[in-house]
Amino acid sequence: MDASCPTISVIIPSYNYGHLLPRALDSVLPQLAENDELIVIDDGSTDDTATRLAEYTTRHPRLSAVHQENAGAAAARNHGIRLAKAPYVLLLDADDELMPNALNVLRAIVSRDTEVGMVLGAQISVHPDGRERLRLPTAVPKASAKELARRYLLSKSISISHCCSLFRRDLLLQRPYPENLRSGEDIPVFCHLLVSAPVLTTEQALARIHKHADSLRHLRDDEEERALTIVDEVFSSLPTECQPLRQRYRAQRYLSLFRAALNAGEMPRAGYFYRRALRLNPLQALRWTYLRKGLRWLLSS
Known part of the structure; x- marks a missing residue:
């Protein structure tokens, strides 16, 4: 890879997570190599996110803070991906945190195989009651695009998550996150990545992912319309x-x-x-x- 180009761009979309954002930032900043970058997209937060970011940007020149009108997580991720300069992107949620040495692990993997489209790592799931569980990545076989899509969409034998995965930026630009969805918007993107380039895995835990009872995944408003839109979005790029x-x-x-x-x-x-x-x-x-x-x-x- 070109030494003048950042190796990894870490992108954090954030909406009203000012109280948790420092934890995420502090988990990333010590790991940044000279050519890495950290981009935070403030998605129209109404809390103290802007103040927190101002404090950090004065001390950390490789942290870029970008403010946009509230448009949802998909739009915030797309905005960060467009701004990123690195060939690889890690999308970290504002309420989660990277494990120490995660970026070094990923950097070593992609330096050995520059054609890889996605790296899936292990994660530590942290539940509201404090329980923690190590989740290893699922194996991704060498198979046809149809078989990989079947395993991901139907048998669910392949699992992909943000925060503990690294994505090739050019593939994300080919299949942006659908901004008409407020949940399930990752499924079309993950499926596109899966069938478009080789996938590698590591059993190294890359992130601590904090579970919340109020997650958008549990909202059921307009659920049938949303489900059918997800189907359309998935197959539009396969x-x-x-x-x-x-x-x-x-x-x-x-x-x-x-x-x-x-x-x-x-x-x-x-x-x-x-x-x-x-x-x-x-x-x-x-x-x-x-x-x-x-x-x-x-x-x-």
Whole structure:
């Protein structure tokens, strides 16, 4: 790699996390090599984020703070990716933190294989009650684009997360985060990365990821519309050989909605979602893991 170009750009999108942002910044700054950079995108925060960033930028010249009108995490990530100068990008959430030496580990991996499109590392999940759990990355086999997409979207045997993954910037520019989504916006991007270039893994823990009960993943407003939009966004950037998976993935999204409605005790809504999945892909909907839940819904009706 060109020595005049930063090796890794760490990008932190932040919205009203001024109280936690110093933890993230302090985990990154000591690890920056001479040509690395740290970019924080303040997504229209209304707390003390701007003040905190001003304090840090006066002391750390390799930290760039950029303010934008509130537009969501996807827009903040895209903004940071466009500004980045490095060939590789690490996207760190403002409430999480890098493990010591994480950037050195990643730097060594990409220096050995400059064609790698993504590096998946281990993470330490930190739960609200203080419990911690080491999660190792899933193996990514050498396989066709269709098989890799099937494993990620349908069998869920490949897992990808922000904070403990490194992405090639040119691939992120090819498939930006869909800014019309406020949750699930990472799925189309991760799937594109997965099928576009080689993937490497390391069992080295790269980040501590703090779990929150109020995560956007748990919001269910407009959930059907959002689920179908995710399907459209995923397949809009996948190669032709992957397109036959589209209907199965649509059924999978309905089955996920069915499970969420069932767990919430919303039986009529659960039935609606299950029937939609059954029409789209009977074999998938009749797998025992879902059929058992379907019988539970039927007995409760």
